[in-house]
Amino acid sequence: MAKSIEDLVEDYSTKPVPKHLTTNGFHIALINAGLVLSLLSMFTGVLFGLAIGVRNTIYVTMVSSLFLVTVGTIAGIAGSKVRLSSYMLMKFSFGMKGAIVINLILAVSLLGWFGVTLDLLGDGAQGLAQQEFNISLPKWTYMIVGGVVMTATAIFGFKGLDTIASWLTPIMALTLALVIYKVFQITTWSELMAFEPSGEITVGIAISAAIGSLISMMIAMPDFTRYAKTPLDSFIATSVPLLIAQPFVYVGAAMAAIAYQNDDILLIMLESGLGLFAFLLVIASSWISNTINLYSCSLGLSSILLNVKKWKLEVVSGVVGTLLAIAGIMDHFITFLELMSFVFIPAGSIYLSDYYIVKKQKYDFEKISDGSPVSIPAMTALLIGVTAYYFSAEGYYSMTSLSSIDSLIVTSTTYLLLKYMGNKFQTQE
Secondary structure, three states: OHHHHHHHHOOOOOOOOOHHHOEOHHHHHHHHHHHHOOHHHHHHHHHHHHHHHHHHHHHHHHHHHHHHHHHHHHHHHHHHHHOOOHHHHHHHHHOOOHHHHHHHHHHHHHHHHHHHHHHHHHHHHHHHHHHHHOOOOOHHHHHHHHHHHHHHHHOOHHHHHHHHHHHHHHHHHHHHHHHHHHHHHHOOHHHHHOOOOOOOOOHHHHHHHHHHHHHHHHHOOHHHHOOEOOHHHHHHHHHHHHHHHHHHHHHHHHHHHHHHOOOOHHHHHHHOOOHHHHHHHHHHHHHHHHHHHHHHHHHHHHOOOOOOOHHHHHHHHHHHHHHHHHHOOHHHHHHHHHHHHHHHHHHHHHHHHHHHHHOOOOOOHHHOOOOOOOOHHHHHHHHHHHHHHHHHHOOOOOOOOOHHHHHHHHHHHHHHHHHHHHHHHHHHO
């Protein structure tokens, strides 16, 4: 019996996923679409609609989606070929010990966002339950139930995500479709297009926000595409959510904001008589996004604590994240978490540069521990990349007007240059 339970929760967190357990790209796309169709994305779409209008929102979505699909596909193909998570791939470029530092930062960051999302779930669920169903329960009740359910789902790894995505993603899509239906009951396409936006943000800033909100997911795509049958499935897993779900959520939310002249998607849904669906949206969005947070967090910790079962790390992480959220201390760490997020893109650009250019797609799991325990070029490039990201975000310089892309370019160029110089120096010796 014990063995069957271990088999059930086995997620191959530190070794290649067996080929017979791989799946088609649409299963993975459904998981990613669940993250794209999130409450956060809807709030972003609302902001876009009121600030830049529907026409510019469509343009922003097209530009950001194409960029994200490119990055996600490149990372996803690496995952489908090597069949390892992004955290294990880091070990090839950063070294076995160097990767520990990076993966710990990423894992802590994800655990922090788990707590923040759980706190938001408590606020949203408590308010909607009181208003729609006259149910008055303390906020911590929803947070404990949510934490337990999310942790229980994450324990089953990719299988758990696949299962909940098949239910939750359609619910979220249906909810947004109903919102759009309500929009066209009170306005027309012509009136939506004639709306004069506030101009509070520029199109460039909107593109940066759209890319920034999902770029970390694209960098971490191997966490999911290690289960993809082929590179084509990796492309499907990335392109379907970004070319279909993302335009749907951004443009749909933008139209709703303009039609109802409201910057809160939940209030819009309440005003349009969709209170029950608003409640379901809060639950579904928090459930799938936080399960992914915990899933990725445990993958990072598994790459460090090799002798501890992944499901045990998920249980501990889920309990810690839930307790921190209930204690109310997560709000004080949001700025810290945002700063740590600067590590995602530089770290991802290094492992992708190493895989595709330096190693020419030749990663052998059996040789993962070969080479230096700490890669000086990778760590140096990471520090420069994080610094570049921060200064670009703060407006001290701009190469492309997008901080994430600035960081990606600076980090990749620095890493490749340092590797070239190192190889040249060794050759001369």
